Amino acid sequence: MASLEECEQAFHGLAAKLAGAEPAARRKASLDRSLTCTLRDLKVIFAGQLRDGELLNIRQVDKSDGQVKMTMTSDDLLELVAGELPMGSAWASGRVKIDASVFDLLKLRSIF
Structure with missing residues (x-):
């Protein structure tokens, strides 16, 4: 199980990765949505x-009240952000649960 600090660093790392991406890649991931991510094993929610x-x-x-709601374990978060766990297979296998529109799901795939 990853620590709370590791998970927070992973989110900030993802933010830095997105901010440093080429403009074309950023356009692919362009959304205007609130996001919450519940980490089941740590019983914590990031937004x-x-x-x-x-x-x-x-x-x-x-409270998990984002327009896009994700649920996963702390280890899965670290693997997703590191690129070691493909979002599509994590979602299909149930390791990552996502409550979002189909359009938002497609956009999320380009982020992870």
Whole structure:
């Protein structure tokens, strides 16, 4: 199980990766949605805002009320962000649960 600090670093690493991406790649990931990610094993929820291909305002929250809701374990988060776990197979196998529109699901695939 990954630590809370490792997970927070992973989210900030993902934000930095998105911010440093080529403009064309950022356009692919362009959404304007609130995002919450529940880490089941740590019993913690992170939130942020996906806007114009960036992940902004990362913080811990008490309630999972984002427009895009993700649920996974801390280890799965680290693997996703590191590129070791493909989003499509993680979602298809149930390791990652996502409550979002089909359009948003397609956009999320380009982020991870």
